[in-house]
Amino acid sequence: MRRVTVGRMNGLDRRRVLAGAAGTALAVALRPATAAALSRIETTESAIRRFAGDNPIRPGRVTLDLPPLVENGNTVPLGVTVESPMTPEDHVRRIGVFNEKNPQPNVVTVHLRPGAGRAQVATRIRLADTQRITAIAEMSDGTYWSASADAIVTLAACLEG
CATH class of the missing domain: 2.60.40.2470 (SoxY domain)
Known part of the structure; x- marks a missing residue:
């Protein structure tokens, strides 16, 4: 049976995971809308x-x-x-x-x-x-x-x- 310690996942602690997720969310939120992102799927x-x-x-x-x-x-x-x-x-x-x-x-x-x-x-x-x-x-x-x-x-x- 494998034992998992609360607060650590595969060598990463909770703070690093949350900091990485927050940084990714911020980068996506601050990214300017591009013409490609607004392109239509079809006419x-x-x-x-x-x-x-x-x-x-x-x-x-x-x-x-x-x-x-x-x-x-x-x-x-x-x-x-x-x-x-x-x-x-x-x-x-x-x-x-x-x-x-x-x-x-x-x-x-x-x-x-x-x-x-x-x-x-x-x-x-x-x-x-x-x-x-x-x-x-x-x-x-x-x-x-x-x-x-x-x-x-x-x-x-x-x-x-």
């Missing part, structure tokens, strides 16, 4: 095409509730409503929300069923900068509908790195 257009494929996306049936002026991009209220009776024959399958300038263009994808009652979702999102937000709804008949809104952000969020 908004490619994220939308991944969501809808080559299907046409028509304006209408979707209402996007987003404040036009956002004081703090860390917590932005967002609501999406889609005109649909939500019956087994005519309902919303999913709703995708996309942005232009955040590090990841797909903000959220919500899957719905006819039993949902209403095609309405509300959440809070983070916005890196002033940008356009687009919501796209996929209907049970295979059609896609959309709405877009612009948000002016005075204090940005989503700064990775």
Whole structure:
């Protein structure tokens, strides 16, 4: 049976481990954000095409509730409503929300069923900068509908790195 002394781990004492961890955390916190750290994973257009494929996306049936002026991009209220009776024959399958300038263009994808009652979702999102937000709804008949809104952000969020 191996015996471990409290306060020492493989020749390192607790103070050295904590000092090293604190130094690493400080170095990461003080590192300036670089352009590479803020680069996007994919374009908004490619994220939308991944969501809808080559299907046409028509304006209408979707209402996007987003404040036009956002004081703090860390917590932005967002609501999406889609005109649909939500019956087994005519309902919303999913709703995708996309942005232009955040590090990841797909903000959220919500899957719905006819039993949902209403095609309405509300959440809070983070916005890196002033940008356009687009919501796209996929209907049970295979059609896609959309709405877009612009948000002016005075204090940005989503700064990775």
